[in-house]
Amino acid sequence: MKANRTVLALGEAHTSAAGASVMTTPNANMRFWIITMMLVLVGLSTLKLR
C-alpha cells in the first residue's frame, strides 16, 4: 500500500512554516504580515496603474 504524501509539512501554510522548524511562531506571524502589507501595496497601486 502506498504511503500518503503531503505537499506541505503541515496544513495550513503557517503551521507548515512554523512546524518545519525554519521559523518560530512569531517569525511566521510577522513574515505573513509583511507579505500582506506588500500585497496591500500592490492592491493600492492598481488605483494608479490602469
Place this chain on the structure above:
Amino acid sequence: MLLELARWLAHDIRAFNVFNYITLRAVLATLTALTISFLVGPVMIRKLTQYKVGQSVRDDGPQTHLIKAGTPTMGGALILVAIAIATLLWADLTNRFVWVVLITTLGFGIIGWVDDWRKVVHRNPKGLSAKAKYFWQSVIGAGVAVYLYYTAASPAETQVIVPFFKHLVLPLGAVSFIVLTYFVIVGSSNAVNLTDGLDGLAIMPTVMVGSALAIFAYVAGHLYFSKYLGVPYVPGAGELMVFCAAMAGAGLGFLWFNAYPAEVFMGDVGALALGAALGTVAVIVRQEIVLFIMGGVFVMETLSVAAQVTYFRYTKKKYGVGRRIFLMAPLHHHYEQKGWKETQVVVRFWIITMMLVLVGLSTLKLR
C-alpha cells in the same frame, strides 16, 4: 536615475511618462528596497556571523536577553544600502531635498557604524565616546538646519505648523529655526536608538511613521492638495515620498530577519540613521509636532530613560540610595520585568504607534 532614463525614452514612447508620477515611483521604490533586503539580507547575515560581528548583551538587562548574545548586529547597513539604491534609482536626483535627506541619513549611519565597529569588532565596550557621538550628530544636525533655513524658498518653509489649528502658524527666525531643526533631527535619531532594544520594536514604528510622513510629503509638495488641506506648500517636498517609501520597503525587508527571534540586529548604524531620516523629513514637510505625536513610542522610551536617570540621581543625593520610577529603563524593559513576553511588548507598542499615526494623519483634515 531611472526617471531621467524614462523621460528620455518618453520622447519616443509616451508610455514612459507614467514614471513622472511620484506615487508610482514610490511604490516601485518600496518594492525595490524590499527586494534588495531579501536578496542581500541572507548574504549579509552570513558574513556578519562569519566575521563574528555579534551583539554583546548588557548584563544588567533582562535575563531573558542573555541568549541573544552573539546575534549578528550592524544589520542597519542593509537598510541603508536598500534605501540608498532604491532612492537613487527612483527619485528625481535634481531635487535638493532628496539629497539633504539621503546625506543626513548616511551621515548618521556613518556615526553609528563607527560606534558599532569599535564596540563589536575592536571589542571596545565604550565604542565611540558619548561626546564624540553627540559632536558629530550636532555637526550634521546643525549643518542641515542652517542649509534648510538659508535655502528656504518661501516663508512657509520656516514656519511651525500647529496641528488641529487652521490659522495657528508660528514664524521662526534663523536662530529658533536652526535650534528647533537641530533638536528634531538629533532628538529623533537618539530616540529611535533608545527604542531599539527588542526584536522588531524600532523598525516597525519607523516604517509606520515613515509611511505617514510619505503622505505628508506628497501633500506638502502638491499645490492643490496642500491648499485644499491647509498645509504649507513646499515645492519639491513631494519627491521625499519616494525616499520614505524606500525606507518603508527597506524596513519591512529588514523586519523579515529581525522578527523575534532576530537573526540580525539593526545596531546604531541603522537606528541613528533612521531616526535622523524621520526628523529631517518632518522638518522639511513642516510637521515636527505631528512627528512628536506619531513617534509617541520613541518619545515615551526617551522620556522613560530621562525620568529614570533624573529620579535615581535625585533620590541618591537626597536619601543616599537611588530609587527608580520604572522597574527598568527604557520603558520596554519595564514591561518585560512586569511579566509581558517580548513579542507582546513589541506588538502592543506597534498597536500604539498605529493609533498615533492615525491621529497624526487626522491632522490633515481636522484643523
